[in-house]
Amino acid sequence: xxxxxxxxxxxIELDVLVNVTRHAVEGLPNEVIGFLLGNACTWNGTTYVHxxxxxxxxxxxSETSVxxxxxxxxxxxxxxxxxxxxxxxxxxxxxxxxxxxxxxxxDITSHRLCFTMPYHVAxxxxxxxxxxxxxxxxxxxxxxxxxxxxxxxxx
Amino acid sequence: MIITINELTTRRSVKLEVExxxxxxxxxxxxxxxxxxxxxxTYRLVLGGKEIGPELFDKTLGELGIxxxxxxxxxxxxxxxxxxxxxxxxxxxxxxxQEMRQQGYEFTREEMWRPMSFPMxxxxxxxxxxxxxxxxxxxxxxxxxxxxxxxxxxxxxTASIYVLRHYPYLDPKLGAPMRIFWESNxxxxxxxxxxxxxxxxxxxxxxxxxxxxxxxxATLVRGLQLLVExxxxxxxxxKIPICMQATAFFKENPHLMxxxxxxxxxxxxxxx
Numbered sequence: 105x106x107x108x109x110x111x112x113x114x115x116i117e118l119d120v121l122v123n124v125t126r127h128a129v130e131g132l133p134n135e136v137i138g139f140l141l142g143n144a145c146t147w148n149g150t151t152y153v154h155x156x157x158x159x160x161x162x163x164x165x166s167e168t169s170v171x172x173x174x175x176x177x178x179x180x181x182x183x184x185x186x187x188x189x190x191x192x193x194x195x196x197x198x199x200x201x202x203x204x205x206x207x208x209x210x211d212i213t214s215h216r217l218c219f220t221m222p223y224h225v226a227x228x229x230x231x232x233x234x235x236x237x238x239x240x241x242x243x244x245x246x247x248x249x250x251x252x253x254x255x256x257x258x259x
Numbered sequence: 260m261i262i263t264i265n266e267l268t269t270r271r272s273v274k275l276e277v278e279x280x281x282x283x284x285x286x287x288x289x290x291x292x293x294x295x296x297x298x299x300x301t302y303r304l305v306l307g308g309k310e311i312g313p314e315l316f317d318k319t320l321g322e323l324g325i326x327x328x329x330x331x332x333x334x335x336x337x338x339x340x341x342x343x344x345x346x347x348x349x350x351x352x353x354x355x356x357q358e359m360r361q362q363g364y365e366f367t368r369e370e371m372w373r374p375m376s377f378p379m380x381x382x383x384x385x386x387x388x389x390x391x392x393x394x395x396x397x398x399x400x401x402x403x404x405x406x407x408x409x410x411x412x413x414x415x416x417t418a419s420i421y422v423l424r425h426y427p428y429l430d431p432k433l434g435a436p437m438r439i440f441w442e443s444n445x446x447x448x449x450x451x452x453x454x455x456x457x458x459x460x461x462x463x464x465x466x467x468x469x470x471x472x473x474x475x476x477a478t479l480v481r482g483l484q485l486l487v488e489x490x491x492x493x494x495x496x497x498k499i500p501i502c503m504q505a506t507a508f509f510k511e512n513p514h515l516m517x518x519x520x521x522x523x524x525x526x527x528x529x530x531x
Contacts, residue, residue: 137339169338169340169430170338171336171338174310175308176310177305177334177336178305178308178309181332182308184267192267192268192269192270196335196337198339200341203343206343206347208343211340214301214339214340216297217297217301218301218335218337219335219337220268220295220297221268246344
């Protein structure tokens, strides 16, 4: 991995991306949803997110929509406090099985209402096309794709 | 009494002085104001493994057993949905228009991008849906009309296909991503004549209930040709008198059902 001077908006640990992808594959043919945990950090005046964990949400899903089931968020809150007390929800992920990575109007509205910080990110994975991409919502412009890097820890 | 609410996307917390008679709604509103989050109902409060959603927002803290010193979490509840961005939808439709032309179907297209109201097939009343485009398609199939002289053959038909904003996906609430209304005249158990012929143009059709995202406008029109030629008198539009009349007619004349035309679009077809 290159270590240029540029600070990317998103850094994600490899095992998190693997977990998210595995979740999306297990959920086929339906969409799946979950949260991304980590921290917002600042380097040279640029804020970026470092994603170090993900949490799956029990969901109600069809081929074209997905949301958290009743009491799924209670489990999410408990798990964050128990297992990740020093992390915050820095974004969310969901899958678009077979139709590519982008934010639909529903996704944009949802992201805007639920993730109010400029560094909050949305990860969309397509387990059939084997694609994944990060996005954020830009006021008045819809959304934009974000450059990201995968972080692999040396054991 | 004092309660604390932690917001989990920013790890900020808000301490509030509240009365047991305050509703959850005003508490959540105050928290959102303090955190500068736009007021919405896309958040849930969590207390001791229990989720408090909008259906409980009018309950008071006392009714929900929330007491002094309670620490609660505020968690967002995002919803993911599939809808193509406008440019991708238009690109897909361009390909489907090409396919319709290749099959010899004539059509006009009109961009709508606005909500429209439609009569519903399975219940009385109207439904309002976001329409992207409207196609008026003309095609050939062996059908019939009822005139003063009696039942006569009619080969040319016109129908409107309203492509909805969630095309090409089936939506759990809105159903198929298009609505079809007949424009021309017809005498058919499952199709009501168009507005210019005294009907509302409703089409009762199984295929539209079983829409799959691999279907296209051309397969839809091919399906309409088959429907014209193969009425289903066992599942008529039972509230529409002319459809019931057609039901009786086709039950008495089953030989009039079925295709006479081997080629799509009713044009000569080179076979060798």
